[in-house]
Amino acid sequence: MLVLGTGTEVGKTWVSARLLxxxxxxxxxxxxxxxxxxxxxGTGPTDAEVxxxxxxxxxxxxxxxxxxxxxxxxxxxAADVLGRPRLTVAGLVTGLAWxxxxxxxxxxxxxxxxxxxxxxxxxVALCGALGPDALVLVADAGLGTINAVRLCADALAASGDGxxxxxxxxxxxxxxxxxxxxxxxxxxxxxxxxxxxPATDAPLASLARRLAPPAR
Numbered sequence: 530m531l532v533l534g535t536g537t538e539v540g541k542t543w544v545s546a547r548l549l550x551x552x553x554x555x556x557x558x559x560x561x562x563x564x565x566x567x568x569x570x571g572t573g574p575t576d577a578e579v580x581x582x583x584x585x586x587x588x589x590x591x592x593x594x595x596x597x598x599x600x601x602x603x604x605x606x607a608a609d610v611l612g613r614p615r616l617t618v619a620g621l622v623t624g625l626a627w628x629x630x631x632x633x634x635x636x637x638x639x640x641x642x643x644x645x646x647x648x649x650x651x652x653v654a655l656c657g658a659l660g661p662d663a664l665v666l667v668a669d670a671g672l673g674t675i676n677a678v679r680l681c682a683d684a685l686a687a688s689g690d691g692x693x694x695x696x697x698x699x700x701x702x703x704x705x706x707x708x709x710x711x712x713x714x715x716x717x718x719x720x721x722x723x724x725x726x727p728a729t730d731a732p733l734a735s736l737a738r739r740l741a742p743p744a745r
Contacts, residue, residue, distance in 0.1 A: 530633060530740065531661035533652050533685070533696075535668040535677035536641040540701035542576045544667050544728055545637050549583040551737035557632040559584050563592040564621035564655070565604035565646060566639055576637065586628075593624065603645040616647035622658045632742045636661070642681040657688035663740055666696035670703040670710040670727070678717060695724065697736065703727035 534541040545561065552559045561580035568575050574582075577592035584591070596616070598607030605616050627634045636659065638644070642652040656664070666681055668674045678698055685693050698717060703710050705727070717723045726732045 530635045530663045530665065531656055531659055532635060532637045532665045532667065533642050533656070533681070534638070534640070535666065535674070535681050537644070539641075539667050539669050540728065541637055541667045542579050544665065544699050544701060544733070545635055546579050546583040547728075547733050548665075548737050548740070549580065549633075549635060551734050552633050552741060553584070555737070555741060557741060558628070558630050559633045559635065560586060560627055560631045561591050561635045561637065562625050562627075563637050563639070564624065565596040565598070565616060566592045567598040567600060567602055567604050567607040569601040570599045576639075580635075580637065596621075596624075604639050605645050605648040608648075616649075618647045618650035618654045618658050621647055621655065633740075642666070642684055653684045653688045656685055656693060662694065664694050664696040665699055665740075667699045667701055667728075670700040670707070670713060672709065674700065674713050675716055675721075678723065679721065682723070697740075698723045698725045699728050699733075699736070700725060701728040703729060705729075 532541050532545045549559050549561055561584050563577050566576050577588040581588040581591045598611055600607045600610055608616055638646055638652045645651050646655045668678050682696055714725050717725045726736045
């Protein structure tokens with residue numbers, strides 16, 4: 530499973546952690562991978578640390594230290610600033626390693642769909658190289674989200690050699706009492722035909738059940 534966002538700070542890691550926790554609670558063996566991450570030091574746990582807490586893995590298993598950059602820039606830019614090796618999409622993909630018996634492997638990108646993930650590709654390129662079984666696109670629930678979701682979903686649909694799976698759109702920070710949020714959700718569902726899930730407890734738990742691997 531690949532989790533992407535319409536932009537930075539839309540809540541990809543929070544949504545990913547909630548899904549991972551739900552799968553673990555249901556008895557599925559889960560693992561998370563952040564192919565590369567960058568962050569501002571001293572501002573709280575890194576994405577890898579949050580995902581590791583949700584999967585009971587070590588943060589270094591989620592994101593290797595050599596691809597973790599303590600500077601708030603896109604990963605390839607951060608690598609350049611810190612004098613670290615260049616990143617390639619192929620290298621990010623081949624660097625993924627799943628523990629034996631993993632039932633759900635979740636990969637979370639950095640930034641937005643078109644944010645650079647490596648020197649030679651963005652989230653769309655990573656999606657095409659991975660060929661995921663499922664896509665989750667996290668978006669904000671407020672102003673501008675319809676435009677952002679449309680642009681990102683169109684870009685993802687053109688990734689890879691074959692059609693990508695349609696994304697499940699998760700509206701983060703959704704408030705049922707806010708008319709704009711309700712109308713954005715209705716438009717994305719009724720006009721655009723997207724599968725939309727508000728990022729609240731019951732809908733996320735239902736989404737986790739829908740995306741869970743079949744029982745053996």
